[in-house]
Amino acid sequence: MTLLLLAALLQGCPPPQKFDIYNDSSQDLVVLFTDAPVNWPRGTVLEIRREEFQRLQWVRVSLSPEMTSPVLDVAFPEGRFRYSVGKAYAVPAPYELGAKSDIKRFQVRSDKRLYAVSPSTAFATSIDEQPQDFPLEPVELRDGQ
Secondary structure (H helix, E strand, O other), X not given: OHHHHHXXXXXXXXXXXXXXXXXXXXXXXXXXXXXXXXXXXXXXXEEEEHHHHHHOEEEEEOOEEEEEEEEEEEEEOOEEEEEEHHHHOOOOHHHEEOOOOOEEEEEEEOOOOEEEOOOOOOOOOOOOOOOOOOOEOOEEEOOOO
């Protein structure tokens, strides 16, 4: 199912209106957009609106050499990590906010994983239950990646 959603996204389905990602890592981070890095202080929400998705890195996926998928690169004090935004689209309906899935909510914890956050859950709270395939594990980037 995740593969089908990813394929639909990659073939031109519009992204959600916005991703809200709360920095619950207890560290100040830096988001590595393609045009400029952006400071992401601990305890704040990073908003990525539809028009800002072009600022993300786009990488080839193994499904097809022509397919690309957006990724979010984040610098932690101990290294750089990449999150698959394409996989984040697969968050199920109870974790979406808005009638047309306009907003998807997540938080990055100190373990560097990306957790889905339901609209009824406040940011910066313990998240015990997660939908299938969550939390998302980042990939650590090495120099030159």
